[in-house]
Amino acid sequence: MKKPLLIAAIALSSTFTMNAAHAARDYINVVGSSTVYPFSTVVAERFGKSTQFKTPKVESTGSGGGLKLFCQGVGVQFPDIANASRRIKASEVQLCADNGVTDVVEVLIGYDGIVLGNSIDANQMTLTTKDLFLALAKDVPNPDGSATLVENPYKTWNQVNPALPNREIEVLGPPPTSGTRDAFAELALEGGCKQIDWIADLNKKSKAAGKAGDSELSKKLKNQYKAVCHTVREDGTFIEAGENDNLIVQKLNANPNLLGIFGFSFLDQNIDKIQGAKINGFEPTFDSIADGDYPVSRPLYFYVKKAHVGVIPGITEFLAEFTSNKAFGEEGYLTEKGMIPLGDDMRKNVKSDVKTLKNLSL
Amino acid sequence: MSMNTVDKQTNKTNTIDLVNKNLAKRYRAEKRFKAYGIAAILFGLSCVVLLFTDIIGKGHSAFLQTYVYLEVEFDPESLEIDDISDPGQIARADYTGLIRTALREQFTDANGRRDRRSLYALVSNGAGFNLREKLEDDPTLLNQSVGVWLLADDDVDTYYKSRNDDGSEAFTGRLNEKQINWVETLIANEHLVKRFNTTFFSSGDSREPEQAGILGAMMGSLFTLLVTIALSFPIGIAAAVYLEEYAPKNKFTDFIEVNINNLAAVPSIIFGLLGLSIFIGFFEMHRSLPLVGGLVLTLMTLPTIIISSRAAIKSVPPSIRDAALGLGASKMQVVLHHVLPLAMPGMLTGAIIGFAQALGETAPLLMIGMVAFIVDIPGGVADPATALPVQIFLWSDSPERAFVERTSAAIMVLLAFLISMNTLAIWLRKRLERRW
Numbered sequence: 110m111k112k113p114l115l116i117a118a119i120a121l122s123s124t125f126t127m128n129a130a131h132a133a134r135d136y137i138n139v140v141g142s143s144t145v146y147p148f149s150t151v152v153a154e155r156f157g158k159s160t161q162f163k164t165p166k167v168e169s170t171g172s173g174g175g176l177k178l179f180c181q182g183v184g185v186q187f188p189d190i191a192n193a194s195r196r197i198k199a200s201e202v203q204l205c206a207d208n209g210v211t212d213v214v215e216v217l218i219g220y221d222g223i224v225l226g227n228s229i230d231a232n233q234m235t236l237t238t239k240d241l242f243l244a245l246a247k248d249v250p251n252p253d254g255s256a257t258l259v260e261n262p263y264k265t266w267n268q269v270n271p272a273l274p275n276r277e278i279e280v281l282g283p284p285p286t287s288g289t290r291d292a293f294a295e296l297a298l299e300g301g302c303k304q305i306d307w308i309a310d311l312n313k314k315s316k317a318a319g320k321a322g323d324s325e326l327s328k329k330l331k332n333q334y335k336a337v338c339h340t341v342r343e344d345g346t347f348i349e350a351g352e353n354d355n356l357i358v359q360k361l362n363a364n365p366n367l368l369g370i371f372g373f374s375f376l377d378q379n380i381d382k383i384q385g386a387k388i389n390g391f392e393p394t395f396d397s398i399a400d401g402d403y404p405v406s407r408p409l410y411f412y413v414k415k416a417h418v419g420v421i422p423g424i425t426e427f428l429a430e431f432t433s434n435k436a437f438g439e440e441g442y443l444t445e446k447g448m449i450p451l452g453d454d455m456r457k458n459v460k461s462d463v464k465t466l467k468n469l470s471l
Numbered sequence: 472m473s474m475n476t477v478d479k480q481t482n483k484t485n486t487i488d489l490v491n492k493n494l495a496k497r498y499r500a501e502k503r504f505k506a507y508g509i510a511a512i513l514f515g516l517s518c519v520v521l522l523f524t525d526i527i528g529k530g531h532s533a534f535l536q537t538y539v540y541l542e543v544e545f546d547p548e549s550l551e552i553d554d555i556s557d558p559g560q561i562a563r564a565d566y567t568g569l570i571r572t573a574l575r576e577q578f579t580d581a582n583g584r585r586d587r588r589s590l591y592a593l594v595s596n597g598a599g600f601n602l603r604e605k606l607e608d609d610p611t612l613l614n615q616s617v618g619v620w621l622l623a624d625d626d627v628d629t630y631y632k633s634r635n636d637d638g639s640e641a642f643t644g645r646l647n648e649k650q651i652n653w654v655e656t657l658i659a660n661e662h663l664v665k666r667f668n669t670t671f672f673s674s675g676d677s678r679e680p681e682q683a684g685i686l687g688a689m690m691g692s693l694f695t696l697l698v699t700i701a702l703s704f705p706i707g708i709a710a711a712v713y714l715e716e717y718a719p720k721n722k723f724t725d726f727i728e729v730n731i732n733n734l735a736a737v738p739s740i741i742f743g744l745l746g747l748s749i750f751i752g753f754f755e756m757h758r759s760l761p762l763v764g765g766l767v768l769t770l771m772t773l774p775t776i777i778i779s780s781r782a783a784i785k786s787v788p789p790s791i792r793d794a795a796l797g798l799g800a801s802k803m804q805v806v807l808h809h810v811l812p813l814a815m816p817g818m819l820t821g822a823i824i825g826f827a828q829a830l831g832e833t834a835p836l837l838m839i840g841m842v843a844f845i846v847d848i849p850g851g852v853a854d855p856a857t858a859l860p861v862q863i864f865l866w867s868d869s870p871e872r873a874f875v876e877r878t879s880a881a882i883m884v885l886l887a888f889l890i891s892m893n894t895l896a897i898w899l900r901k902r903l904e905r906r907w
Binding site: 134149 | 600647678751840846847
C-alpha cells in the first residue's frame with residue numbers, strides 16, 4: 110500500500126515540475142552582448158524595482174551567441190530580446206526567418222566609445238588611426254615602401270610619425286578576451302591598416318574571390334588581411350593590464366609617459382586626471398562620439414521579438430523604460446554607467462519606432 | 472677448505488661491518504623521507520593559509536556597509552501624493568527627489584549641474600526604495616521631517632572603509648575633491664556609520680555594489696542541489712545495489728562498469744552540453760532554471776555516487792548476507808534489512824562529497840544559461856536563478872571596485888558551505904561506521 114503511493118507521489122511531483130518548467134514565462138528573457146550587459150542589467154534592475162513586473166533576466170552570452178539563441182524560434186522557451194554590440198547580420202536575419210522569427214524590432218540605444226588616454230600632466234596626443242596601426246600592430250609594412258611585412262621596428266612615437274613627440278611607445282590595454290580590445294583592433298587598427306593600399310587590396314581580392322565562387326581563396330585572403338590588421342604587437346610595448354579599466358586609469362596617473370586604452374565612461378569619470386588623445390582630428394567627447402566623428406566608437410543595439418510582445422508581460426513597458434529620457438537620454442542613468450547617448454533627433458526616431466514597433470529593415 | 476672458511480668468516484664480519492657502517496646512512500635516509508612528507512604537508516597547509524588570509528583579508532570588509540544620516544522631509548508636494556490611502560501613489564512617487572533636496576539643504580556649496588550631480592552621487596540610487604518602504608510601513612510620516620540612515624554609494628563606502636581614523640591613506644577612487652570634503656564633513660558630524668551589511672545576506676544581485684546580495688545565488692544553489700540530491704541519490708543507490716547484488720558477471724556488466732568509471736572522469740562542461748541539447752533542446756525547458764541545473768548536476772554526480780556506493784556495498788562482509796539467507800531471508804530482504812543499512816555510512820560519505828563537488832561547479836551551468844543577471848530571489852526550482860560559484864564569477868568581472876570585497880565575501884560563504892558539507896560527511900562516517 111505504501112509503495113504505490115510513493116511511486117504515485119514521485120510521478121505526480123515530477124510531472125508538476127515538468128509543467129512548471131514549460132509554463133508561461135512571466136519575466137522577460139534577455140540574452141546577448143557582454144558590452145551591452147552592464148547597461149541592460151541596470152535598466153532591468155530599475156524596471157523590476159519601479160514596476161509591478163518581475164525583473165527581466167539578462168544573460169551575457171556575447172552578441173553572436175545571443176542572436177543565435179534569439180533566432181531559434183518563437184515561444185516562451187526562446188529569448189525575447191537579444192543585445193548586440195554590432196548590427197544584426199543578414200545571415201542572422203535569415204536564420205531568424207527560417208525559424209519563424211520574422212518580425213523583429215531593432216533598437217539603437219547608444220554608443221560605446223573607446224579612448225586612448227594619458228595623464229593630464231603630459232601633452233595631449235594627436236594621432237591618426239594609421240599612426241595607431243603602425244605603432245601597435247605586430248607586423249607593419251616595410252618602411253622602404255615595398256609590399257612586404259616586417260616585425261614592428263618602431264620604438265618611439267616620432268619614428269611612426271615625425272609630428273609626434275619623441276617618447277617611447279608604451280600602451281596599456283585590455284587582454285584579448287575583452288570586447289574593448291576587439292573593438293579597438295577592429296576600429297582603430299583596421300581603420301589605419303585599410304589606409305595602406307596593398308593591405309586593403311587583400312580585402313578587396315578576398316571579396317572578389319568570394320563573388321567569383323572561390324570561397325577557399327576568399328577565406329584565406331580574408332584571414333591574411335585580418336591577421337595583419339588585428340594582431341597587436343607582443344614585444345612589451347603593448348602591455349596587457351587586465352580587464353579593469355579603473356586599474357589602467359590609476360597606472361596612467363602614476364606614469365605620465367604611458368598611454369592607455371579604456372572605455373569612454375572612465376575618461377568621463379576621471380576628467381580631472383586623464384585626457385583623451387585626438388584621433389583623426391577629433392577629441393573623444395560626448396558630442397563627437399554621438400555624431401560619429403570620433404572614429405573609435407561602435408553602436409549598441411538590442412533586438413526585440415515582436416511575436417512575444419503581449420505574450421510575455423512587460424515587454425512594452427521595458428522598452429518604454431529603456432527608451433525613456435531618464436535611461437538613455439542625455440543625462441540618463443545609462444550615461445552614468447558609461448554609455449554615449451544618441452543625439453536628440455535620433456532618440457526621437459528610436460522612440461517613435463519603438464512605440465509603433467517598426468519592423469527591422471536592413 | 473680452510474681458505475673457504477676464512478673467506479666465509481671475513482665475509483660475515485664484512486656484512487656486519489657493512490650493516491653497521493650503513494646504519495647511520497639508513498637512519499638519515501629514513502629521516503629525510505619523513506621530512507619530505509612533512510614538507511609536502513607544510514606546503515599544502517601554507518597554500519591553504521595563504522588562500523584563506525587573502526580571501527578573508529579582502530572580503531571581511533564586505534560584511535560592513537556604510538550608511539549616511541539625512542534629515543528627509545516627506546513633502547507631499549514634491550512626492551505628488553494627495554491621497555495617502557492610495558498605494559499606487561505611494562509606489563509611484565519620486566523619493567530620490569526628497570533625498571536630493573535633503574542633500575542640497577545640508578551642503579549649500581553645491582552649485583552648478585556638475586557639482587550637484589556629484590553631490591547626489593553620495594547616496595545610493597537605491598535609497599529611494601528604502602524611503603518608499605518606510606512610507607508604506609508608516610503613512611503618518613507624510614508631511615514630517617525624519618532622520619533616516621540611508622545606504623551610501625559604493626564609492627563613499629570604499630572611501631570610508633579604506634580610510635584611517637585620522638583621514639589618511641584613503642582610496643579616493645572616483646570621488647572628486649568636493650565629494651571628499653562633503654564625506655569628511657559627514658564623518659566629522661558622525662553622520663556616516665558602518666553597520667553590519669544585512670543587504671548582502673537578504674537581497675539578490677544588483678549592478679550597484681551596495682545593493683548587491685548573495686541570497687539569490689544561495690537559494691539558486693539550494694534548489695539546484697535539492698534537485699540533484701532527490702534524483703542522484705536514489706538512482707545511484709539503485710544502480711549500485713543492482714550491479715553489486717544482482718547483476719551477473721559478464722562482458723556486458725564489465726562494459727557498464729568501464730563506462731561508469733569513465734564518466735566520472737569526463738569534464739563537467741560536457742555534461743553541460745548534454746543538458747543543453749537534452750533538457751533545453753529536446754524537452755524545451757526554459758534556460759537558467761535550477762531544475763535544469765539540478766538535472767545536469769545529477770548526470771555529473773551519478774558516476775561518483777555509484778562508484779562510492781558500490782565500494783560501500785562491497786565492504787559489507789559476505790558472512791552477513793550468508794547468515795541472513797541461511798535464516799530464510801529473501802534476496803530483497805537481505806539487501807534492504809542488512810546490506811543497505813550497513814553500507815549507508817559509506818554511501819552517504821561518497822554522496823555528500825559528490826554534492827559538495829556539484830555545489831562548486833560552474834562550467835555546466837554556463838551552458839544552460841545560469842550565468843545570468845537575476846535580481847529576483849528564486850522561490851522554487853522553476854524560477855530562473857544563478858548559483859554561488861556563478862555569482863562569484865560575475866562579480867569578479869565587474870568594474871566597480873566595491874565588488875572586489877563582495878567577490879571575496881561570496882567566496883567565504885561558498886567555502887563555509889563546502890566546509891560544513893565535508894564536516895558532515897566526516898562526522899557521519901565517524902558516527903555510523905561499523906568495523907568488522
